[in-house]
Amino acid sequence: MKQHDPDPPPPPPGGILWDTAGDIRSLLALPAAFVLQVAHPAVGAGVDDHSVFRTDPWGRGQRSLTSVLLWVYGGEVAAEEGRRLRSLHRTIQGTDPDGRRYHALTPAYYAWVHATGYPVARYARRYFARPFTPAEDEQFYAEWLMVGRILGIHDRDMPQTTEEFWPYYRKVLAQEVGRNAVVDELTARDRAVPAPDHFVLRLLWPALRPALTRAMAFLSVGLLPPEAREAIGLPWTPRQERRLRRFAVLVRLLAPRLPERLRYLPMARRARLRGRSAP
Template sequence: MKQHESDPEPPPPGGILWDIAGEVRSLLALPAALTLQVAHPAVGAGVDEHSVFRTDPWGRGERSLRSVMLWVYGGDAAAQEGRRLRQLHRTIRGTDTRGRSYHALTPAYYAWVHATGFPVYRQAQRYLGRRPFTEAQERRLYAEWLQVGRILGLRDRDMPQTVEEFWPYYRKVLADEIELTTVVRELVAVDVPVPPPDRGPLPVRLALRALWPVLLPPLARFRRFLTIGLMPPDAREAIGLPWTPVQERRLRRFGAVVRRVTPLLPERLRYLPMARRARTAEAARAR
């Protein structure tokens, strides 16, 4: 039973988000979405001043990923997670780099954080999916993303309600707001210290700690490559992030490998645990 009768419904089983949000290749696009979010001065300032992403990057990433999984696969727990996030953000306020007061739940800022997922999913599909989304699939994906927005507490008036309305809104934010913020610089840097992972079995953590000085530089370069490459080109240009034809060819080759390998994986390796459990339960109900 729902916690509240008026709770918004999560995206439907069998929808596009059920197919892609919990799949391992979607993890590759998350850094691009996060970076596009914090390219907004107000969002970037909030993360710069209030987030623990510098001191606890692995914990922060784990909590963010769990949230995304709950929005899509959490059933009744989806709306509960939306309420938890709104409560968490109630005290986040300050002044951005343009001297404007911000609050994390200001609809324009909160909506932008959510809105970035749609163009990044669309961009990632071009490289990592079997084929780009059709026009009908884009419309369905956007409708499902609006459902997620309602779970997060966004009202319909806070977000464009159709794909046709979304793109002018998106381009206006790129033109008027987006910039190379301090947090963006850190997220695409290859020389920012990052502690080794502190999750998993103790032997693995100890091995990673010993090897971390050797592993971190190539991992940082790979993260930068994917973060910039899987960001929509117009957003990349608005922020001022460089991208070369050589990098584009490398990304296309990488995407071709991902497209071939991912469908061959068994469900237990292809989907994250929460997504796999939800998909298995739904398949059992459908039988």
């Protein structure tokens, strides 16, 4: 993108992402999206070498979530956040375990990280909300492309329709994606996660950590689309599927009944309020 080009617009108020990105249910799919991202060897190597997901998972998670929300609800700040992320990724480079060079801004790798959000969010929605109609699905993907432009992803590097997306997705799953050390770490039931920086939680952490890591591992695998689980080589049993469906029933019953101040994350709630108040 040339320096003098106008900033790409964020997804529109009232659109699919405006209604879904800040909904607390979207948090449930984030671990699975991260696993699908790092299953690409270049992305996994970059995260392994440069990310603080081991030493500061809470800070990293908060910063990542804030960034995602800015893409959708940030207005003029959305493009600024996209530029910040590209600048941050310019120094992320190295060699993967097979000796291949990687750079975070290589178009194919950068686009894959963004692309994974679409199939994971779409699949998770089948559990936790009403599935998209075909028209809504097209709109959701079109808005996801808008987010990609904010991140500096050129249209030539991303499939431009859902019809074009699925062959691209299946090709990456078949030829690139696989299990690696970062995937195994993120899906481990006994993953070592440091305590949050909160006095009470630190005291309770020895009791809370096992339940939290089991839940994160469960959602990380269960909310991957089946074809992605198969490509990565992650097992998933019928018993686990039944557990996920039982949990999903509770979410579908409870989440829509929450007041907006509890159902939406603060940035999303404020943006939606401003949108309703605008003349």
